[in-house]
Amino acid sequence: MPWFKRSDKGILTPTESKREVPDGLWFKAPSGKIIHTRELKSNAYVVPEEDHHVKIGSKEYFEILFDNNEFTEMDANMESADPLKFVDTKPYPRRVKESQKKTELKDAVRTAYGKMNGLDIVVACMDFTFIGGSMGSVVGEKIARAIHHALITKTPMLIISRSGGARMMEAGYSLMQLAKASARLAQLDEAGIPYISLLTDPTTGGVTASYAMLGDFNIAEPGSLIGFAGPRVIRETIGKDLPKGFQTAEFVLEHGFLDFIIDRRNLKTRLSTLLKMLQ
Numbered sequence: 001m002p003w004f005k006r007s008d009k010g011i012l013t014p015t016e017s018k019r020e021v022p023d024g025l026w027f028k029a030p031s032g033k034i035i036h037t038r039e040l041k042s043n044a045y046v047v048p049e050e051d052h053h054v055k056i057g058s059k060e061y062f063e064i065l066f067d068n069n070e071f072t073e074m075d076a077n078m079e080s081a082d083p084l085k086f087v088d089t090k091p092y093p094r095r096v097k098e099s100q101k102k103t104e105l106k107d108a109v110r111t112a113y114g115k116m117n118g119l120d121i122v123v124a125c126m127d128f129t130f131i132g133g134s135m136g137s138v139v140g141e142k143i144a145r146a147i148h149h150a151l152i153t154k155t156p157m158l159i160i161s162r163s164g165g166a167r168m169m170e171a172g173y174s175l176m177q178l179a180k181a182s183a184r185l186a187q188l189d190e191a192g193i194p195y196i197s198l199l200t201d202p203t204t205g206g207v208t209a210s211y212a213m214l215g216d217f218n219i220a221e222p223g224s225l226i227g228f229a230g231p232r233v234i235r236e237t238i239g240k241d242l243p244k245g246f247q248t249a250e251f252v253l254e255h256g257f258l259d260f261i262i263d264r265r266n267l268k269t270r271l272s273t274l275l276k277m278l279q
Contacts, residue, residue, distance in 0.1 A: 027040050029050055033047060033050060035047060043265060044267070045264065046263070046265055053200075053201070053264055055128070055201060057127040057128070058105075058109075058110040058125035061125045061160055062112060062123070064264070064267060064268060065121075065158075065267070066112070066114040066115065066116060067118070070115070071123075072113055073110060073111065073112045074111045074112060074113070074142070074145060074146060074149065075111060075141075078107065079100075079106050079138065080096050080107060080137060080138045080170070082169075083137075084169070084171060086170070088169070092169040096131075100130075102129070105127055105130050106138070107136070108126055108127050108128075108130040108132075108133045108134060108135070108139050108163070109124055109127065109138070110124070110142075111123070111124045111143065111145070113153075116271065116272055116275075117268060117269070119156070119272055119276070121158055122146050122147075122149055122155050122156070122157050123146075123159075124157075124158070124159045126139070126160060126161055126162045126163050128163065128164070128202075131167065132163070132164035133163035134174075135163055135166050135174055135178075135205075135207055136169070136170045136174050136177070137170055137173050139177060140178075140180050140181055143159065143177075143184075144177075144181055144184045147181070147195075150193060151184075151188055151191055154193055155193070156194040156195070156196070156275050156278070157188060157194070157195045157196070158196045158198065159195070159196075159197050159212070159215075161199050161200065161207050163202070163207040163212075164204055164205060165204050165208075166205055166206035166207075174206070179210075181210055182210050194216050194275060196215050196271065197212050197213065197219070198219055198221070198262075199218065199249070200220070201225050202224065203220075203227075204225065204228065204229075204230065208226065208228050209228055218257065219259055220249035220253070221261070221263075222249060222250070222261055223248055223250070224249040225248065226247055226248070226249055226252045249261050
């Protein structure tokens with residue numbers, strides 16, 4: 001696919017290699033503002049004075065939430081199988097291996113438990129850089145096991161969603177994860193253990209249709225894209241123009257699907273306060 005990556009004249013199309021968080025010394029915000037990455041990190045990866053939330057992954061969220069970045073990761077080496085022998089432009093196992101090499105992740109979610117401002121918490125955080133944060137069998141199983149851990153230890157659960165939806169390479173196996181995760185969350189609810197869902201940019205598809213919207217509190221970061229189907233699909237289906245700001249966190253909050261929007265810089269403090277109230 002020559003349009004995807006051009007290297008014949010030293011031109012590299014950045015689509016596949018683009019990182020969520022810059023690894024150089026400087027970061028250029030969408031407005032054109034230049035900021036040192038050290039300052040960006042100290043500000044919870046939010047551009048100062050602009051409130052632009054840079055897209056980050058599990059590594060950065062764990063740094064922000066866990067005290068002293070100390071945590072115990074669960075099921076760290078779980079990897080996807082290939083039950084359908086799926087092939088599109090490349091075999092599924094090859095796609096997984098390439099994503100693992102590029103992202104240094106095993107799959108699209110990491111789960112861990114530790115302390116947050118002295119409070120016990122279990123966190124499952126999705127990584128969009130791994131095949132679009134798609135939900136396959138590993139994502140569903142790791143989240144289900146994390147919820148089970150929260151259940152048996154009576155520890156509050158936080159799921160940070162950032163996903164393009166179900167993983168097409170696993171078809172029905174992927175869709176089964178919606179029911180599995182939802183059933184586990186029902187057990188958590190029956191036990192009276194808090195579950196908070198944080199929706200980040202973007203949260204779409206099967207993830208939105210399952211655990212992302214089942215929290216005791218559903219919260220989001222400013223400006224996050226939240227929805228089931230994409231705007232283009234909806235527009236073509238209903239044959240009408242969509243409202244301004246459609247599927248932004250602010251629009252979703254206004255229409256009653258979120259409890260509140262939270263600035264990432266206040267995330268740890270607000271979550272701790274919320275859990276203390278619930279306990």
